[in-house]
Amino acid sequence: MxxxxxxxxxxxxxxxxxxxxxxxxxxxxxxxxxxxxxxxxxxxxxxxxxxxxSVENDIVANTLPYTVEALADWDATGTDLPPEQVYEAMFYDMFLASEAKRHTRLGTRLNYETTGMSSLFRQSGRNMDDIADLSYEPLEDLDDAWDDGETWYALFNTRGVSDATLLNDQRTRVARLSGTAADAEINFAPDAEVSALLPLAAREYTAWAVFVATQNNRDPAERDPWESVAPALVTDLQRADLSGYVGPAADMLRAAQQADLPVPDFAQEFGAMDEDWASLEPWQTIQTHSGTYTSGYFLNAIDAQKTPEGVAWQPEEKQILLTLFGRTIWMSLLITFSCIALGYPIAWLLANLPMRQANVLLILVLLPFWTSLLVRTSAWKVMLQQQGVINDVLVWIGLVADDGRLIMINNQFGTIVAMTHILLPFMILPMYSVMQTIPPSYLRAAKSLGATNWTAFWRVYFPQSVPGIGAGSILVFILSIGYYITPEIVGGTKGVFISNRIAFHISSSLNWGLAAALGTILLAAVLVLYWAYDKIVGIDNVKLG
Amino acid sequence: MGLPPYATLGQRIWYYSFRVICGLIFFFLVAPIVVVMPLSFNAQDFFTFTPEMLRLDPEGYSLKHYRDFFTNPQWQLALKNSLIIAPLATIISVTLGTLAAIGLSQSHVPFKGAIMAILISPMIVPLIISATGMFFFYAQLGNWMEGTLGLDKGFVGYVKVILAHAVLGIPFVIITVTATLVGFDRSLTRAAANMGAGPVTTFFRVQMPLILPGVISGGLFAFITSFDEVVVVLFVGSASQKTLPWQMFIGLREQISPTILAVATILVVISIALLTTVELLRRRSERLRGMSPG
Structure with missing residues (x-):
C-alpha cells in the first residue's frame, strides 16, 4: 500500500x-x-x-388609512357613491393630513392618475375646519368649558388603566403619515374606560396628542385639541351609554347627549365643498391605487393605466411614452448605422496603412474620444445653429440664401449628427482591432484566384470583419439609448430620448415613481444588450483607447 | 497598400475617391473641435466668425472670454469644485480599485465572474439611470449625515458627489490595472519572497513599480470621468457643488456665452496632454514588461 x-x-x-x-x-x-x-x-x-x-405606493394607505379600509368593500364599478362611513373616515383622515400638511403630497400622487385630484385635495384640506365647526360651535355654545383644552385632557387622560393599543395605533398612524418617527415620550395616555365609551373621540384626541407631542414638541396637557374631536365626540354620544360613567366631565357629557347635538352629514358637506366628491371618480382613483405596491407606474410608463375595470390605455392625448421609446430605439439605430457607415472606411484605412501612418491617424480618432463631452456638444451647437458655422459657410458659397438658413439644431437631425460624432470612436476602435487581425494575404489570394475587387471584399474580407461591426454596433447602441446630455442640448423637443423624460420627471414634474419605472425598463433593455455583448464579444475584451 | 502600376482607370478613381471619403470623415471627426478654438478668441460676443476674424485682423481677436473665465466668480467656483472633486474621487477609485484588481488577478478567486460584473456595472448602466438611483439614495444619505451625524451641509454635498464620482471611475481602474497585471511575471514576487521580503515590501518595491503605468492610466481615466461628468452631479449635487461641466451645461441650455468656448479650448488642451501621457505610459508599460518596443 x-x-x-x-x-x-x-x-x-x-x-x-x-x-x-x-x-x-x-x-x-x-x-x-x-x-x-x-x-x-x-x-x-x-x-x-x-x-x-418604481413599485412603491404606500402613500395612499399611509395618508388615508381609515378611508382605504372603509372603501375596501365598496364596488367601484357600480353607480352608487360610497356609503356615509367612507365620507366620515375621509373627514378624519383628511383633517389630520391637512394639519400635517401631507394632503397635498397625496393629491399630487393621485393627480398622476386622474387630473384634478391635486387641486381637489389642496382645496378640501382648507375646508376641513369648517366641517368640524358644525359640531364644535354648538358644543361650545352649550358649555364654554368645551373650549378649554384642560377639559378634554382631563376627560381622555388615563386614570389608572390606559389603552396601550390605541396609543400605539395612533403613534403608527402619525409616523406613517408624517414619514418621521413618532415614538417620543408623551405626557398623555388614553384612558381605557373612556376609550371604550367614546371610541372615535378617544382615537382622534389621541392622534392629536401624539401629533403635537412628537411632531411639534408640545405638551398636550397645555394645548387645545383640534376641532375634529368635536364631531367625533358628538358621533360617539349618539350611541354611548353614559349611565355608569362617573369620571371627569360626566355632567357635561350628559348635558351634551341630552342636547342631541348635530353630527355633520359628511357626504353632503363634502359634496357642497366640491362637487367632485359627489362623483365616482375620486373614490375610484383612491380605491384603485390604495395598494402598498403598485404596477401603476410601469403601466403609466407604457401609456396604460389602472382603472376600476382593470388595465386600460391612457387617453389619446397622454400617450407619449411608447412613441418616445420607439423614437429612442429608432434614432439609436440610425446613429448606429451612421457610425457603421462612417467608421468602416476609417477602420479599414487604419488597419491597412503602415503602422507609423496609422498611429498618426489614430490620434485624430482618439482626440474626439478624449475630449470632454460638453466640449463636443457645445462645438456642435456652434456648428449647427442658424447663425452657426455651417450655415455661414453655405451662405458664403451661395448654396443657401441668407433668409433661408437651414434649421439643423433642436430637431432629430441635430441629435443624430452630434451623437454620431460623439459615438464614432466607439465604433472605429473595436472594428480596427478586429480588422488588424485579418491577414491582407487573404484578399490577394482571392484576387489571384480571379475574384474582382468587389467580390474579394464582399466574400472574403467583409465576413471576417463582422465581429468588429457587431461589437462596435452593440456598444454604440447601448451608449446611445441611455444618452441624456447631447439630446437635451441639441435635440429640442423632437430629438429627445427617453432619458430626457426621466430627467424631466425627476427634476420638474417630481413624478419619481414614473421616473423610476422608466429607468427600470431602460436598465432592463441595457442589461439584455450587455448580456448579448458579453456572449458575442466578451466583457473582458473591452479596451480603452 | 500602395496603388500598383498596372491599376486600371476605375481602380485609380476608386483609390483616390476612397482617400477623399476618408479625409472627409476625419474632417467630420476633428472639425467641430478645431473650430471651437479660434472662435474662443472672438472679440465679439458671437458664436460665429466675424468679418474681422476672417480678414485675420488683430482687432477681431481678443482674450476677453479667457479673462471672463478667470475673473467670473461663477466659473471660478465651478473650476474650484472640479479641482476638489475630481482628484479626491480619483484617489478613492485608484486605491480601492488597484487593491481589488490585484485580488482579482490571483489564480483562485471564488465567484470571479459575479464580482467582476458588479465592479464593472457603473460603466455599463447608463448614466441617467445611475443618476436616478443615486438621486433617491444620496438624498436620504445626505439627510442622515446632516441630521444624525450633525455634519455641515456643504461638506455633506461634497462627500455625496465625491462618492458618486469615485464609484463611476472604478471600472476604468479595474480594467486598466487587471490588463496590466495579465502580463505581470508572478515569479518576480516569488523571487522577492524567497529573498525574505514581506508581502508589503514585495508590493511596494517589486509589484507596484511594474504596474505603476497601468495604475496611472487607470487613474487618468477615473479623473477624466469625474472631471467630465455632468449628469450625476446635476442630480446628486447642489448649486454650491457645481462643476465645470455643470456650468457649461447650464450655459448651453440657458444663456449661451462665448466663455464656454474659452473653457472648451482649455479642456481640449488638457485632454491632449492627458492623451499624450496615457500613450507614453502605455508604451513604457509594454517596454517594462518586455512585450513590445511600442
Missing part, C-alpha cells in the same frame, strides 16, 4: 495544499472586499432603491 504523501512538517500533502489554497482564496477576497463593499453601498443599493421606488 502506497504511503500517504507528506509535506515537510509532517501533515498529509493533500491537506497542506488545500489549506494553502484556502488561504490564497481568502487573501484574494480580502483584497477585493473593500471595493466590493464600496460599490455595493454607493452604487448597487441606489439602483435597487430605484427599482423599489
Amino acid at each position: 502506497a504511503e500517504v504523501m507528506q509535506a515537510a512538517d509532517g501533515t498529509p500533502l493533500k491537506r497542506s495544499l488545500a489549506r494553502a489554497l484556502r488561504r490564497q482564496k481568502l487573501r484574494a477576497l480580502a483584497l477585493i472586499a473593500p471595493l466590493l463593499l464600496f460599490v455595493l453601498i454607493t452604487f448597487i443599493v441606489p439602483i435597487a432603491s430605484m427599482l423599489f421606488r
